[in-house]
Amino acid sequence: MKIHEYQAKDLFTAYGIAIPPSKLVVNPLQAYEASAELGGDLLIVKAQIHAGGRGKAGGVKPAKSAEEAARLAEEMFGKVLVTHQTGPAGKQVKKVLLSQGIDIQKEYYLAILIDRNTKRPAIMASTEGGVDIEQVAAEQPEKIIIVNTHHGAELSPFTAREIAFGLGFSGKQVGKCVKLIQNLYRLFVEKDCSLIEINPLALTGDGDLVPVDAKVTFDDNGLYRHSDIRKLRDYDEEEPLETMARHYGVDYVKLDGRIGCMVNGAGLAMATMDLIKLYGGEPANFLDIKGGANKQNVVNAFKLLTADPAVEAVLINIFGGIVRCDMVAAGILEAMKEVDVKAPIVVRIEGTNAEEGRKLLLDSSHDFVVAENLDDAAQKVVAALPGGDA
Amino acid sequence: MSILVDRNTKVVVQGITGKEGQFHTRQCIEYGTRVVAGVTPGKGGQKMDDVPVFNTVAEAVDATGANTSMIFVPPVFAPDAVLEAAAAGLQLAVVITDGIPAMEMVRVLAQIADSELRVIGPNCPGAISPGQAKVGIMPGHIHQPGRVGVISRSGTLTYEVVAQLTAAGIGQSTCIGIGGDMLIGTDFIDCLALFEQDDETDAVMMIGEIGGEAEERAAQFIKQNMQKPVAAFIAGLSAPPGKRMGHAGAIISGGKGTAKAKLEALKAANVAVVENPAKIGQTMFNVLQK
Numbered sequence: 001m002k003i004h005e006y007q008a009k010d011l012f013t014a015y016g017i018a019i020p021p022s023k024l025v026v027n028p029l030q031a032y033e034a035s036a037e038l039g040g041d042l043l044i045v046k047a048q049i050h051a052g053g054r055g056k057a058g059g060v061k062p063a064k065s066a067e068e069a070a071r072l073a074e075e076m077f078g079k080v081l082v083t084h085q086t087g088p089a090g091k092q093v094k095k096v097l098l099s100q101g102i103d104i105q106k107e108y109y110l111a112i113l114i115d116r117n118t119k120r121p122a123i124m125a126s127t128e129g130g131v132d133i134e135q136v137a138a139e140q141p142e143k144i145i146i147v148n149t150h151h152g153a154e155l156s157p158f159t160a161r162e163i164a165f166g167l168g169f170s171g172k173q174v175g176k177c178v179k180l181i182q183n184l185y186r187l188f189v190e191k192d193c194s195l196i197e198i199n200p201l202a203l204t205g206d207g208d209l210v211p212v213d214a215k216v217t218f219d220d221n222g223l224y225r226h227s228d229i230r231k232l233r234d235y236d237e238e239e240p241l242e243t244m245a246r247h248y249g250v251d252y253v254k255l256d257g258r259i260g261c262m263v264n265g266a267g268l269a270m271a272t273m274d275l276i277k278l279y280g281g282e283p284a285n286f287l288d289i290k291g292g293a294n295k296q297n298v299v300n301a302f303k304l305l306t307a308d309p310a311v312e313a314v315l316i317n318i319f320g321g322i323v324r325c326d327m328v329a330a331g332i333l334e335a336m337k338e339v340d341v342k343a344p345i346v347v348r349i350e351g352t353n354a355e356e357g358r359k360l361l362l363d364s365s366h367d368f369v370v371a372e373n374l375d376d377a378a379q380k381v382v383a384a385l386p387g388g389d390a
Numbered sequence: 391m392s393i394l395v396d397r398n399t400k401v402v403v404q405g406i407t408g409k410e411g412q413f414h415t416r417q418c419i420e421y422g423t424r425v426v427a428g429v430t431p432g433k434g435g436q437k438m439d440d441v442p443v444f445n446t447v448a449e450a451v452d453a454t455g456a457n458t459s460m461i462f463v464p465p466v467f468a469p470d471a472v473l474e475a476a477a478a479g480l481q482l483a484v485v486i487t488d489g490i491p492a493m494e495m496v497r498v499l500a501q502i503a504d505s506e507l508r509v510i511g512p513n514c515p516g517a518i519s520p521g522q523a524k525v526g527i528m529p530g531h532i533h534q535p536g537r538v539g540v541i542s543r544s545g546t547l548t549y550e551v552v553a554q555l556t557a558a559g560i561g562q563s564t565c566i567g568i569g570g571d572m573l574i575g576t577d578f579i580d581c582l583a584l585f586e587q588d589d590e591t592d593a594v595m596m597i598g599e600i601g602g603e604a605e606e607r608a609a610q611f612i613k614q615n616m617q618k619p620v621a622a623f624i625a626g627l628s629a630p631p632g633k634r635m636g637h638a639g640a641i642i643s644g645g646k647g648t649a650k651a652k653l654e655a656l657k658a659a660n661v662a663v664v665e666n667p668a669k670i671g672q673t674m675f676n677v678l679q680k
Contacts, residue, residue, distance in 0.1 A: 085632055114492050116602045119499050119573050134645045192491050222491035251636040266636025267544020267599055270625035271667035277628040288636040319546045321529040375668035
């Protein structure tokens with residue numbers, strides 16, 4: 001689960017990490033009041049959307065006065081930002097963070113993440129902050145320090161010191177860096193984060209280390225034990241169909257194509273999308289009805305899938321194992337009583353009770369295209385698209 | 391021989407009295423697996439069909455000589471179940487449970503590091519050596535005894551692949567679903583090494599997916615250590631970056647974990663890479679003809 005920068009910074013504050021004074025605003029009036037309260041001769045106006053690359057898209061702007069900040073914020077509200085992470089549709093700005101500018105002497109990069117390889121958390125840092133860290137990793141890998149931690153909620157100071165010295169800190173800054181990393185680590189472990197990233201982390205003229213930006217994402221599997229974190233979910237930032245899918249207990253991801261897919265199992269769902277693409281089509285979604293799916297899941301999943309106006313043809317691919325194909329077929333027919341689907345539907349069902357499932361579909365009053373196998377199914381659904389090619 | 395599970399596998403099912411535990415225990419027994427015990431704290435002394443239920447794994451091991459656990463307990467209790475399996479001296483735990491927080495797996499895997507226990511999963515379909523033993527939730531009937539090993543991060547995609555292999559007349563020595571989570575107990579390299587040593591395995595089919603760098607590291611291992619031929623498919627060529635595709639571990643983040651990068655690494659390691667998921671069986675057939 002992703003959260004906004006302002007929410008991440010609130011968590012930082014709760015964990016004893018100082019951030020620049022800032023205020024969240026949701027309308028122009030608030031922007032004028034808040035910028036006047038913050039004051040100072042440098043304010044940063046930051047659009048709050050769930051995507052990186054805001055700066056380049058015009059979503060982060062400096063202002064030299066409170067009036068200028070308020071005016072920039074007013075312009076930002078309602079604007080659609082398109083970054084490399086938003087997709088071509090972009091994201092509309094509904095919230096803006098106004099933040100006091102700070103005296104930045106040098107910019108660093110600091111992150112905590114889960115290292116799949118060592119099966120432990122890792123702290124990653126670089127003296128090359130404020131720039132695209134992926135580029136640093138590709139071009140100057142020697143400028144990135146990675147230190148694996150041990151399990152447990154507390155981080156031993158020596159681990160944090162490795163980072164502090166690695167970044168070239170000395171004197172009082174070592175202690176400040178260690179404290180910062182320990183606090184971040186406590187947040188990471190206690191709240192089941194999957195990533196904490198600060199880019200840039202600023203060294204100020206006063207010798208303090210201050211997060212200028214903050215990105216925190218959470219492990220979905222850990223959300224059950226953090227009601228406070230669950231409340232941070234911003235439904236405005238999510239695809240409405242994806243929100244509905246979570247409610248229905250299925251995994252759904254909206255994509256840009258015209259072929260709707262319903263599959264059991266995440267790997268098979270991805271492979272089905274890949275095959276559609278191989279035959280010149282574009283999937284409209286990823287949809288996994290999951291292993292333990294019952295008839296109601298199938299009904300809901302089918303309705304969800306066909307609720308997407310972009311869907312012009314449907315491919316249902318079920319490899320029955322634990323999930324019975326006749327149950328899936330019955331679910332599809334049940335759903336079709338409630339929703340009127342005009343798009344052609346190609347069905348490939350294999351495995352447990354496949355014969356019974358196929359018979360149910362073929363004997364119904366609907367025109368299903370029944371495919372022989374996976375290859376056949378993908379070709380048939382691409383051919384079934386109105387207007388031929390994808 | 392086969393790997394990990396075989397005729398000598400004696401299974402204790404942790405969470406045997408739950409709905410899933412009961413269903414899959416019966417399926418495993420029907421397949422011929424020796425399920426010797428079940429564990430549900432507080433239900434010791436009862437029976438699930440003919441299988442005796444114990445309060446603790448240690449009691450189950452003492453009474454029945456179980457050497458492998460199959461874990462169905464919910465995510466909240468699963469970490470403890472794995473630790474209990476390790477403490478009881480078991481060699482293998484197949485963790486079917488989906489939804490265990492990554493930080494819990496960090497803790498559990500660190501705590502069992504010095505024990506005898508190998509963990510497969512979590513969030514996996516388990517392992518099967520066709521004709522010998524099935525310790526997992528895969529449909530047994532699609533498998534056929536033979537000499538190709540299968541390793542996969544997926545569930546139903548593995549069934550698809552196995553069905554294609556069987557349809558092409560290619561039997562399997564052992565099929566392992568290693569799990570779709572970020573942190574798993576047994577990875578591609580562990581299984582590749584076991585298959586390389588197994589004299590009843592001639593070739594290996596590897597099914598990867600987007601996310602992480604396990605396939606890239608496997609490619610490196612294959613290049614340096616494998617004599618036996620390997621074929622591979624990677625799911626998610628069409629997946630967008632930054633979106634989790636069902637599995638907790640299936641996400642392209644920070645430009646890392648793309649299917650393309652994985653395919654290239656595998657090609658460079660001389661692995662027979664297949665891009666059409668409907669042609670996986672055919673690809674392995676061609677590999678075996680060489």
